[in-house]
Amino acid sequence: MSDFKHIPVLFYETVDALNVKPDGIYVDCTAGGGGHSSAVAEKLTTGKLISIDQDPEAIAVLTKRFENNPNVVVVHDNFVNIRSVLNNLGIIGVDGVMADLGVSSHQLDTDARGFSFHKDAPLDMRMSMSGMSAADIVNNASEAELRRIIYTYGEEKFAPSIAKNIVKARENKPIETTFELVEIIKASMPMKAKRDGHPARKTFQALRIEVNQELTKLEKALDDMFDVLNPSGRLAIITFHSLEDRMVKKRFNSFCEGCTCPPQFPVCVCGNTPKGRLPFKSKAPSMNEVDENFRAHSARLRAVEKL
Ligand SMILES: C[S@@+](CC[C@H](N)C(=O)[O-])C[C@H]1O[C@@H](n2cnc3c(N)ncnc32)[C@H](O)[C@@H]1O
Numbered sequence: 001m002s003d004f005k006h007i008p009v010l011f012y013e014t015v016d017a018l019n020v021k022p023d024g025i026y027v028d029c030t031a032g033g034g035g036h037s038s039a040v041a042e043k044l045t046t047g048k049l050i051s052i053d054q055d056p057e058a059i060a061v062l063t064k065r066f067e068n069n070p071n072v073v074v075v076h077d078n079f080v081n082i083r084s085v086l087n088n089l090g091i092i093g094v095d096g097v098m099a100d101l102g103v104s105s106h107q108l109d110t111d112a113r114g115f116s117f118h119k120d121a122p123l124d125m126r127m128s129m130s131g132m133s134a135a136d137i138v139n140n141a142s143e144a145e146l147r148r149i150i151y152t153y154g155e156e157k158f159a160p161s162i163a164k165n166i167v168k169a170r171e172n173k174p175i176e177t178t179f180e181l182v183e184i185i186k187a188s189m190p191m192k193a194k195r196d197g198h199p200a201r202k203t204f205q206a207l208r209i210e211v212n213q214e215l216t217k218l219e220k221a222l223d224d225m226f227d228v229l230n231p232s233g234r235l236a237i238i239t240f241h242s243l244e245d246r247m248v249k250k251r252f253n254s255f256c257e258g259c260t261c262p263p264q265f266p267v268c269v270c271g272n273t274p275k276g277r278l279p280f281k282s283k284a285p286s287m288n289e290v291d292e293n294f295r296a297h298s299a300r301l302r303a304v305e306k307l
Protein backbone atom coordinates (compact mmCIF):
# COMPACT_ATOMS: atom_id res chain seq x y z
CA MET A 1 0.00 0.00 0.00
CA SER A 2 2.99 2.26 0.51
CA ASP A 3 3.45 3.13 -3.15
CA PHE A 4 0.14 4.48 -4.36
CA LYS A 5 0.66 4.31 -8.13
CA HIS A 6 -1.81 6.40 -10.03
CA ILE A 7 -1.02 8.35 -13.21
CA PRO A 8 -3.31 11.38 -13.10
CA VAL A 9 -5.46 11.76 -16.24
CA LEU A 10 -5.78 15.11 -18.10
CA PHE A 11 -3.40 16.49 -15.51
CA TYR A 12 -2.42 19.92 -16.87
CA GLU A 13 -5.78 20.44 -18.54
CA THR A 14 -7.67 19.97 -15.25
CA VAL A 15 -5.39 22.11 -13.13
CA ASP A 16 -5.51 24.77 -15.88
CA ALA A 17 -9.29 24.62 -15.97
CA LEU A 18 -9.40 25.47 -12.25
CA ASN A 19 -7.59 28.79 -12.83
CA VAL A 20 -5.86 28.46 -9.44
CA LYS A 21 -5.21 31.72 -7.53
CA PRO A 22 -2.43 31.55 -4.90
CA ASP A 23 -4.79 32.74 -2.15
CA GLY A 24 -7.88 30.84 -3.26
CA ILE A 25 -9.71 27.91 -1.65
CA TYR A 26 -10.04 24.68 -3.66
CA VAL A 27 -11.64 21.29 -3.22
CA ASP A 28 -10.40 18.04 -4.79
CA CYS A 29 -13.42 15.76 -4.37
CA THR A 30 -11.56 12.58 -5.42
CA ALA A 31 -8.02 13.09 -4.19
CA GLY A 32 -6.91 9.41 -4.57
CA GLY A 33 -3.11 9.28 -4.68
CA GLY A 34 -2.93 13.07 -4.58
CA GLY A 35 -1.64 13.68 -8.13
CA HIS A 36 -4.04 16.47 -9.06
CA SER A 37 -4.10 17.69 -5.46
CA SER A 38 -0.35 18.26 -5.36
CA ALA A 39 -0.44 20.22 -8.62
CA VAL A 40 -3.11 22.50 -7.13
CA ALA A 41 -1.31 22.73 -3.77
CA GLU A 42 1.91 23.79 -5.52
CA LYS A 43 0.18 26.88 -6.87
CA LEU A 44 -0.99 28.06 -3.43
CA THR A 45 0.71 30.57 -1.16
CA THR A 46 -1.87 31.50 1.47
CA GLY A 47 -4.66 29.51 -0.16
CA LYS A 48 -6.23 26.22 0.97
CA LEU A 49 -6.92 22.87 -0.62
CA ILE A 50 -9.45 20.46 0.82
CA SER A 51 -8.64 16.95 -0.45
CA ILE A 52 -11.54 14.55 -0.02
CA ASP A 53 -11.66 10.80 -0.62
CA GLN A 54 -14.00 8.07 0.59
CA ASP A 55 -11.29 5.41 0.55
CA PRO A 56 -9.49 4.96 3.90
CA GLU A 57 -6.38 3.67 2.07
CA ALA A 58 -6.27 6.83 -0.07
CA ILE A 59 -6.71 8.94 3.08
CA ALA A 60 -3.70 7.24 4.70
CA VAL A 61 -1.56 8.01 1.65
CA LEU A 62 -2.83 11.61 1.33
CA THR A 63 -2.28 12.32 5.02
CA LYS A 64 1.33 11.20 4.70
CA ARG A 65 1.89 12.99 1.39
CA PHE A 66 0.64 16.35 2.70
CA GLU A 67 1.74 16.09 6.34
CA ASN A 68 4.17 18.98 5.91
CA ASN A 69 1.90 21.16 3.82
CA PRO A 70 -0.20 23.48 5.99
CA ASN A 71 -2.28 24.52 2.96
CA VAL A 72 -3.82 21.07 2.53
CA VAL A 73 -6.62 19.60 4.65
CA VAL A 74 -7.33 15.91 4.04
CA VAL A 75 -10.92 14.82 4.69
CA HIS A 76 -12.28 11.27 4.73
CA ASP A 77 -15.80 11.55 3.36
CA ASN A 78 -17.99 11.04 0.33
CA PHE A 79 -18.07 14.10 -1.93
CA VAL A 80 -21.85 13.98 -1.81
CA ASN A 81 -21.31 15.65 1.60
CA ILE A 82 -19.20 18.53 0.18
CA ARG A 83 -21.47 21.13 1.79
CA SER A 84 -21.16 19.72 5.31
CA VAL A 85 -17.40 19.11 4.85
CA LEU A 86 -16.97 22.82 4.09
CA ASN A 87 -19.37 23.89 6.86
CA ASN A 88 -17.38 21.88 9.38
CA LEU A 89 -14.24 23.73 8.31
CA GLY A 90 -16.02 27.09 8.57
CA ILE A 91 -15.69 27.67 4.81
CA ILE A 92 -18.55 29.48 3.08
CA GLY A 93 -17.42 29.71 -0.55
CA VAL A 94 -14.59 28.23 -2.62
CA ASP A 95 -12.77 29.26 -5.80
CA GLY A 96 -12.64 25.88 -7.46
CA VAL A 97 -13.89 22.31 -7.17
CA MET A 98 -12.58 19.31 -9.10
CA ALA A 99 -13.48 15.64 -9.38
CA ASP A 100 -11.61 12.88 -11.21
CA LEU A 101 -14.28 10.22 -11.11
CA GLY A 102 -14.07 6.47 -11.03
CA VAL A 103 -11.58 4.04 -9.66
CA SER A 104 -7.90 4.67 -8.85
CA SER A 105 -5.07 2.48 -10.12
CA HIS A 106 -4.34 1.70 -6.48
CA GLN A 107 -7.84 0.29 -6.03
CA LEU A 108 -7.62 -1.67 -9.30
CA ASP A 109 -4.14 -3.01 -8.59
CA THR A 110 -4.67 -4.05 -4.96
CA ASP A 111 -5.78 -7.67 -5.36
CA ALA A 112 -7.68 -7.86 -2.08
CA ARG A 113 -10.00 -4.98 -3.05
CA GLY A 114 -11.69 -7.23 -5.62
CA PHE A 115 -11.98 -4.62 -8.41
CA SER A 116 -9.98 -6.57 -10.98
CA PHE A 117 -11.10 -9.49 -13.13
CA HIS A 118 -7.42 -10.37 -13.61
CA LYS A 119 -6.88 -11.23 -9.93
CA ASP A 120 -8.60 -13.88 -7.85
CA ALA A 121 -9.91 -12.16 -4.72
CA PRO A 122 -13.05 -11.72 -2.63
CA LEU A 123 -15.72 -10.01 -4.76
CA ASP A 124 -15.65 -6.66 -2.97
CA MET A 125 -15.23 -3.43 -5.05
CA ARG A 126 -16.14 -1.04 -2.21
CA MET A 127 -14.16 2.20 -2.54
CA SER A 128 -15.18 3.19 0.99
CA MET A 129 -14.41 -0.32 2.33
CA SER A 130 -17.83 -0.28 4.01
CA GLY A 131 -21.44 -1.03 3.11
CA MET A 132 -22.69 -3.49 0.47
CA SER A 133 -20.04 -5.35 -1.49
CA ALA A 134 -20.23 -6.70 -5.03
CA ALA A 135 -20.74 -10.18 -3.54
CA ASP A 136 -23.77 -8.90 -1.57
CA ILE A 137 -25.32 -7.62 -4.80
CA VAL A 138 -24.46 -10.66 -6.91
CA ASN A 139 -25.89 -13.02 -4.28
CA ASN A 140 -29.00 -11.06 -3.31
CA ALA A 141 -30.29 -8.90 -6.17
CA SER A 142 -33.11 -10.32 -8.27
CA GLU A 143 -32.39 -11.54 -11.78
CA ALA A 144 -34.20 -8.49 -13.21
CA GLU A 145 -32.17 -6.14 -11.03
CA LEU A 146 -28.89 -7.81 -12.06
CA ARG A 147 -29.91 -7.60 -15.71
CA ARG A 148 -30.67 -3.89 -15.34
CA ILE A 149 -27.38 -3.13 -13.57
CA ILE A 150 -25.22 -5.07 -16.04
CA TYR A 151 -27.06 -3.74 -19.09
CA THR A 152 -27.31 -0.10 -18.01
CA TYR A 153 -23.96 0.51 -16.32
CA GLY A 154 -21.95 -1.97 -18.37
CA GLU A 155 -23.70 -1.59 -21.72
CA GLU A 156 -23.26 -5.37 -21.85
CA LYS A 157 -25.49 -6.96 -24.47
CA PHE A 158 -25.19 -10.39 -22.85
CA ALA A 159 -26.65 -9.00 -19.59
CA PRO A 160 -29.75 -11.26 -19.73
CA SER A 161 -27.79 -14.50 -19.92
CA ILE A 162 -25.17 -13.32 -17.40
CA ALA A 163 -27.93 -12.39 -14.91
CA LYS A 164 -29.66 -15.72 -15.49
CA ASN A 165 -26.47 -17.71 -14.95
CA ILE A 166 -25.57 -15.75 -11.81
CA VAL A 167 -28.93 -16.64 -10.29
CA LYS A 168 -28.52 -20.29 -11.35
CA ALA A 169 -24.99 -20.54 -9.92
CA ARG A 170 -25.86 -19.03 -6.54
CA GLU A 171 -28.59 -21.63 -6.00
CA ASN A 172 -25.77 -24.13 -5.39
CA LYS A 173 -23.45 -21.90 -3.39
CA PRO A 174 -22.85 -18.18 -2.89
CA ILE A 175 -20.57 -16.49 -5.46
CA GLU A 176 -17.67 -15.25 -3.36
CA THR A 177 -14.68 -14.50 -5.58
CA THR A 178 -13.84 -12.50 -8.68
CA PHE A 179 -12.77 -15.62 -10.59
CA GLU A 180 -16.02 -17.45 -9.74
CA LEU A 181 -17.88 -14.54 -11.32
CA VAL A 182 -15.51 -14.39 -14.31
CA GLU A 183 -16.23 -18.08 -15.03
CA ILE A 184 -20.00 -17.48 -14.92
CA ILE A 185 -19.65 -14.50 -17.28
CA LYS A 186 -17.47 -16.47 -19.70
CA ALA A 187 -20.02 -19.28 -19.80
CA SER A 188 -22.77 -16.73 -20.58
CA MET A 189 -21.48 -15.52 -23.91
CA PRO A 190 -20.64 -17.09 -27.26
CA MET A 191 -17.02 -17.93 -28.13
CA LYS A 192 -16.83 -15.10 -30.68
CA ALA A 193 -17.77 -12.39 -28.15
CA LYS A 194 -14.93 -13.51 -25.89
CA ARG A 195 -12.34 -12.29 -28.38
CA ASP A 196 -13.59 -8.71 -27.96
CA GLY A 197 -11.51 -7.59 -24.96
CA HIS A 198 -11.90 -9.32 -21.59
CA PRO A 199 -15.38 -10.90 -21.33
CA ALA A 200 -15.82 -9.69 -17.73
CA ARG A 201 -14.81 -6.05 -18.29
CA LYS A 202 -18.30 -4.62 -18.77
CA THR A 203 -19.96 -6.62 -16.00
CA PHE A 204 -17.24 -5.69 -13.50
CA GLN A 205 -17.57 -2.02 -14.42
CA ALA A 206 -21.33 -2.22 -13.97
CA LEU A 207 -21.07 -3.85 -10.54
CA ARG A 208 -18.47 -1.31 -9.42
CA ILE A 209 -20.77 1.57 -10.41
CA GLU A 210 -23.67 -0.05 -8.51
CA VAL A 211 -21.63 -0.96 -5.40
CA ASN A 212 -20.32 2.58 -5.06
CA GLN A 213 -23.56 4.23 -6.23
CA GLU A 214 -21.35 6.27 -8.54
CA LEU A 215 -24.08 7.83 -10.70
CA THR A 216 -26.47 8.46 -7.80
CA LYS A 217 -23.80 10.22 -5.72
CA LEU A 218 -22.68 12.34 -8.66
CA GLU A 219 -26.25 13.28 -9.52
CA LYS A 220 -26.85 14.37 -5.92
CA ALA A 221 -23.54 16.22 -5.58
CA LEU A 222 -23.46 18.28 -8.79
CA ASP A 223 -25.69 21.15 -7.60
CA ASP A 224 -23.78 21.49 -4.32
CA MET A 225 -20.41 21.39 -6.11
CA PHE A 226 -21.58 24.36 -8.20
CA ASP A 227 -23.43 26.18 -5.42
CA VAL A 228 -20.40 26.34 -3.10
CA LEU A 229 -18.41 28.26 -5.75
CA ASN A 230 -17.64 31.95 -5.32
CA PRO A 231 -18.26 34.19 -8.37
CA SER A 232 -15.63 33.34 -11.06
CA GLY A 233 -15.02 30.02 -9.29
CA ARG A 234 -14.80 26.94 -11.48
CA LEU A 235 -15.99 23.35 -11.28
CA ALA A 236 -13.96 20.84 -13.35
CA ILE A 237 -14.96 17.17 -13.70
CA ILE A 238 -13.25 14.27 -15.44
CA THR A 239 -15.62 11.44 -16.36
CA PHE A 240 -14.83 7.95 -17.65
CA HIS A 241 -18.27 6.69 -18.66
CA SER A 242 -20.78 7.99 -21.20
CA LEU A 243 -23.62 8.02 -18.64
CA GLU A 244 -21.51 10.14 -16.27
CA ASP A 245 -20.40 12.47 -19.03
CA ARG A 246 -23.96 12.98 -20.27
CA MET A 247 -25.08 13.81 -16.73
CA VAL A 248 -22.27 16.35 -16.23
CA LYS A 249 -22.80 17.91 -19.65
CA LYS A 250 -26.56 18.35 -19.12
CA ARG A 251 -26.19 19.81 -15.64
CA PHE A 252 -23.41 22.21 -16.69
CA ASN A 253 -25.57 23.35 -19.62
CA SER A 254 -28.49 23.91 -17.26
CA PHE A 255 -26.30 26.13 -15.03
CA CYS A 256 -25.59 28.27 -18.11
CA GLU A 257 -29.16 28.43 -19.34
CA GLY A 258 -30.89 31.80 -19.27
CA CYS A 259 -34.55 32.55 -19.99
CA THR A 260 -36.56 29.43 -20.81
CA CYS A 261 -39.72 31.23 -21.87
CA PRO A 262 -41.24 30.19 -25.23
CA PRO A 263 -39.94 32.47 -28.03
CA GLN A 264 -43.46 33.86 -28.73
CA PHE A 265 -43.61 35.45 -25.22
CA PRO A 266 -43.17 39.23 -25.59
CA VAL A 267 -41.44 39.53 -22.20
CA CYS A 268 -39.66 37.07 -19.92
CA VAL A 269 -41.86 35.65 -17.19
CA CYS A 270 -39.55 32.85 -15.95
CA GLY A 271 -36.93 35.24 -14.59
CA ASN A 272 -34.15 32.66 -15.17
CA THR A 273 -30.73 34.14 -15.73
CA PRO A 274 -27.58 32.17 -16.52
CA LYS A 275 -25.59 31.27 -13.40
CA GLY A 276 -22.52 30.01 -15.24
CA ARG A 277 -20.59 29.91 -18.49
CA LEU A 278 -18.58 27.17 -20.15
CA PRO A 279 -14.91 28.20 -20.52
CA PHE A 280 -14.54 25.46 -23.20
CA LYS A 281 -16.73 22.73 -24.65
CA SER A 282 -14.92 19.62 -23.41
CA LYS A 283 -11.43 18.15 -23.51
CA ALA A 284 -10.29 14.61 -24.28
CA PRO A 285 -6.80 13.22 -23.66
CA SER A 286 -4.27 13.40 -26.48
CA MET A 287 -3.33 10.24 -28.39
CA ASN A 288 0.00 10.35 -26.59
CA GLU A 289 -1.66 10.33 -23.19
CA VAL A 290 -3.89 7.39 -24.15
CA ASP A 291 -0.83 5.49 -25.46
CA GLU A 292 0.93 6.00 -22.15
CA ASN A 293 -2.06 5.43 -19.88
CA PHE A 294 -4.87 3.22 -21.16
CA ARG A 295 -7.12 4.31 -18.27
CA ALA A 296 -7.31 7.71 -20.01
CA HIS A 297 -8.94 6.39 -23.18
CA SER A 298 -12.51 7.17 -22.18
CA ALA A 299 -11.77 10.30 -20.13
CA ARG A 300 -13.47 13.62 -20.79
CA LEU A 301 -12.97 16.90 -18.96
CA ARG A 302 -15.73 19.49 -18.62
CA ALA A 303 -15.71 22.76 -16.72
CA VAL A 304 -18.18 25.46 -15.77
CA GLU A 305 -17.47 28.92 -14.31
CA LYS A 306 -19.83 30.64 -11.89
CA LEU A 307 -20.85 34.12 -13.10
C1 LIG B 1 -9.54 8.27 -10.38
S1 LIG B 1 -9.15 8.29 -8.67
C2 LIG B 1 -8.49 9.90 -8.41
C3 LIG B 1 -7.02 10.02 -8.62
C4 LIG B 1 -6.43 11.37 -8.30
N1 LIG B 1 -6.97 12.42 -9.13
C5 LIG B 1 -4.91 11.34 -8.39
O1 LIG B 1 -4.36 12.18 -9.11
O2 LIG B 1 -4.28 10.52 -7.74
C6 LIG B 1 -10.71 8.42 -7.94
C7 LIG B 1 -10.72 8.48 -6.43
O3 LIG B 1 -11.96 9.06 -6.05
C8 LIG B 1 -12.48 8.39 -4.95
N2 LIG B 1 -13.93 8.56 -5.05
C9 LIG B 1 -14.75 8.11 -6.03
N3 LIG B 1 -16.01 8.48 -5.78
C10 LIG B 1 -15.99 9.20 -4.63
C11 LIG B 1 -16.98 9.84 -3.85
N4 LIG B 1 -18.28 9.82 -4.22
N5 LIG B 1 -16.60 10.50 -2.74
C12 LIG B 1 -15.30 10.52 -2.34
N6 LIG B 1 -14.31 9.90 -3.03
C13 LIG B 1 -14.66 9.25 -4.16
C14 LIG B 1 -12.00 6.97 -5.09
O4 LIG B 1 -11.94 6.36 -3.82
C15 LIG B 1 -10.63 7.15 -5.73
O5 LIG B 1 -9.61 7.19 -4.76
Ligand SMILES: [Zn+2]
Residues within 6 Å of the ligand: 258, 259, 260, 261, 267, 268, 269, 270, 271, 272
Ligand atom coordinates in the same frame (compact mmCIF):
# COMPACT_ATOMS: atom_id res chain seq x y z
ZN1 LIG C 1 -37.92 33.80 -19.31
